[in-house]
Amino acid sequence: MKENSVKDILNKAEEKHSLDKEEIITLLQSGGDELIRAADGVRKKYAGDGIYIRALIEFSNYCTRTCYYCGLRAENNNVQRYRMSPDEIVNTAYAAIDKGLRTIVLQSGEDCAFVMDELCRIVERIKKKDAAVTLSIGEKTYKEYKSLKSAGADRYLLRIETTNKELYQKYHPKMSFENRLRCLEDLRTLGYEVGTGSLIGLEGQTAEMIAEDILFFKKIDADMIGLGVFIPHPDTPLGCTAAGNFDLALNAVAVTRLLLPDINIPATTAMETLRPNGRLLVLSAGANVVMLNAVENSEQKKDYSIYPDKAGVNEGLEESLAALKNSLAKIGREIIVSKGFRYNNRGE
Ligand code: SF4
Numbered sequence: 001m002k003e004n005s006v007k008d009i010l011n012k013a014e015e016k017h018s019l020d021k022e023e024i025i026t027l028l029q030s031g032g033d034e035l036i037r038a039a040d041g042v043r044k045k046y047a048g049d050g051i052y053i054r055a056l057i058e059f060s061n062y063c064t065r066t067c068y069y070c071g072l073r074a075e076n077n078n079v080q081r082y083r084m085s086p087d088e089i090v091n092t093a094y095a096a097i098d099k100g101l102r103t104i105v106l107q108s109g110e111d112c113a114f115v116m117d118e119l120c121r122i123v124e125r126i127k128k129k130d131a132a133v134t135l136s137i138g139e140k141t142y143k144e145y146k147s148l149k150s151a152g153a154d155r156y157l158l159r160i161e162t163t164n165k166e167l168y169q170k171y172h173p174k175m176s177f178e179n180r181l182r183c184l185e186d187l188r189t190l191g192y193e194v195g196t197g198s199l200i201g202l203e204g205q206t207a208e209m210i211a212e213d214i215l216f217f218k219k220i221d222a223d224m225i226g227l228g229v230f231i232p233h234p235d236t237p238l239g240c241t242a243a244g245n246f247d248l249a250l251n252a253v254a255v256t257r258l259l260l261p262d263i264n265i266p267a268t269t270a271m272e273t274l275r276p277n278g279r280l281l282v283l284s285a286g287a288n289v290v291m292l293n294a295v296e297n298s299e300q301k302k303d304y305s306i307y308p309d310k311a312g313v314n315e316g317l318e319e320s321l322a323a324l325k326n327s328l329a330k331i332g333r334e335i336i337v338s339k340g341f342r343y344n345n346r347g348e
Contacts, residue, residue, distance in 0.1 A: 038254070042286070044283045048288075107135075
């Protein structure tokens with residue numbers, strides 16, 4: 001592909017925020033620095049220079065699922081399982097809100113021990129404070145999503161991981177691709193801000209599949225897109241496969257920003273884990289959100305091992321905030337205190 005072709009595609013993307021599959025593939029494979037610069041410019045124009053911080057509370061690492069790439073899969077007996085109590089969860093959220101964070105992300109494996117009523121009470125208690133609540137607790141029924149929304153939840157994260165049905169079924173045994181899509185539709189119908197995303201670097205995944213993922217994000221007009229990069233966990237069936245390609249994932253972030261100019265895009269922890277300063281590179285390629293772990297118990301943080309050697313597990317929230325402020329200064333960005341809804345970016 002000639003250099004000016006990339007330039008032409010970037011001009012079109014900057015102007016129309018729309019590309020076809022072949023054009024996306026070209027950018028994913030040969031976008032280079034020009035792609036990163038274009039995405040950074042679009043981020044600045046539509047989402048501003050501020051960085052939204054989310055306080056992440058990984059409140060249970062029990063999971064009934066067996067996703068092949070994940071260290072929390074039910075069949076992994078080498079992980080120390082934990083479950084925070086409702087009071088611990090709420091108190092951790094309050095401590096983060098007191099430190100100035102305005103979004104609490106409650107994340108867990110698909111843990112049946114938390115009944116819906118209990119989850120709703122937790123959301124209600126957190127919502128008594130001035131904060132948005134994001135949930136990332138997996139596939140639920142329409143009725144359950146509705147109850148959580150009525151309790152005050154604002155956003156929901158459910159990564160599709162891959163929109164290629166065959167690949168999805170390969171890595172998610174006994175799960176249904178159609179049900180995943182149904183969940184995303186239900187969340188949209190119920191008025192959540194909807195977050196989804198992909199895992200980049202799964203064996204068998206092609207640039208064409210990633211391009212299709214990005215077109216899917218555009219089609220459903222997702223409000224948040226998290227792109228992780230695959231890191232093999234030794235206690236999973238994929239333990240011996242190679243990690244995903246950092247630069248390909250970085251390009252995928254940049255193309256996503258070009259096509260969905262005003263959404264929220266986190267610089268995922270996986271990117272920081274795979275490459276030193278990975279987070280700053282992603283923030284310079286279109287991302288505008290950082291999730292910081294608000295749990296102070298470092299053993300629990302280590303035990304939430306979706307993938308190994310996760311960055312930042314030994315830092316407390318205050319330490320992480322201070323380190324982030326310092327590193328953001330290097331790229332001329334700063335944290336803004338805000339609930340950080342997508343519509344904040346639109347100036348509404
Ligand atoms: S990816 Fe999520 S649903 Fe799958 S095993 Fe891990 S925690 Fe469970």
